[in-house]
Amino acid sequence: MDKKEFRNCMGRFATGVTVVTTETEGVTHGFTVNSFTSVSLDPPIVLVSVDKNAKALQAMKHNNFIANVLNENQRDTAMHFAGKPKEQLPFEWEETGLGARIKGSLAHIECVPWAEYDGGDHVLFLGEVKAFEYHPGQPLAFYCGQFSNVSPLVQS
Template sequence: MRVDPRALRNCLGHFATGVTVVTCEADGAPHGATVNAFTAVSLDPPLVLVSLDRDTKACKYLDDRPFTVNVLREKQDDVALHFAGRPMTEAPAWERPSDDTLAPRLAGSLATIACAPWRSYDGGDHVLYLGEVREFEFHGGDPLVFYLGGFRHLGDVFETVPWLESADCPGLSWFRPS
C-alpha cells in the first residue's frame, strides 16, 4: 500500500510540537533553520536529535559541525518565519556561547542547547543529527507551539502531572525495572 505523503503530513500535523531554530556556523557566518523535529534522546551521555530535510542548505551545513538548538518563545514567531525563509526587516541578534568551539545561538530564546556532533543517520528524505550536549541554559516563559500548520500558545496547566502517578515512573522509590 502506498502512503499519500500529503495525507500523512496532515495526519502528523495533529501532533503539537515546540518550535526551534537549529543554528551552526559555516563559511565564517552563522546560519539557521526552523525545525520542529527535535527531541531529547539520552541523559547519559547527554544527547539530542534534530531532523532536517536533506535538500536544505542547513542540512549540508550541519555535517560534522557543532549546532545549537534554540527553543523559541511564544512571541518569536517572526524569528521562526525568518529562518523558514521569510526574512525579518531586522535580522535576529546572535550570541556566542562561552566555549568558542560551539555554534552561535539566538539572543532571547527560551532555551538553548549547544551540541558537539555525535552521529548522523539516513532518515529517508531527512538526515537525523544527534548532538552531544555541551552547554545549555533556559529561562522562564512559554514556548512557541506548532499545531496543524500554525503557531499556537499553550493552554492552562493541569493541576497534576500524570506520569508521577503512573506505575511506570522511574522516580518512584518502589519502581525497580526487571
C-alpha cells in the same frame, strides 16, 4: 500512502519550535525546525531531523550546532529562519564557545556532533549536549501546520 494526508496526520502531534544554528567558515547559518527531541540523558544527546533538500544540510554535516527553543513572542524569528526573512533582523545574536545563539530564547542546547543517520528524505543529526540554559516563559508551539500557544493545565 498519500504523503499529504500522512503529513496532516503527523501535524496532530503538537511540537515546540526551534531554530538550529551552526557555523561554517565564520558564517552563522540557521533554520527553523520542529523535528527536535531529546534522545538520551546519559550521555545527554538530542536529535535534529533535516530535509535532504534543505540548504542547511551541508552546514550541519560534522558540525557543532545550537538548538534555540523559541518562546511565544518569537514567531518573526521562526519565520525569518523558515525562508521568510524580515528586512530588519527580529532577533539578536549571542556568541558562545560553540557558535552563535538567538538571544531571548526559552532555552539553548549547545551540541557537538555525535552521529548522523539516513532517515528517508531526511538526515537525522544527533548531537552530544555540551552546555544548556533555560529560562521561564511560554513556548512557541506548532500544531496542524500553524503556530500555536501552550496553556498550562490547571491542577485540580
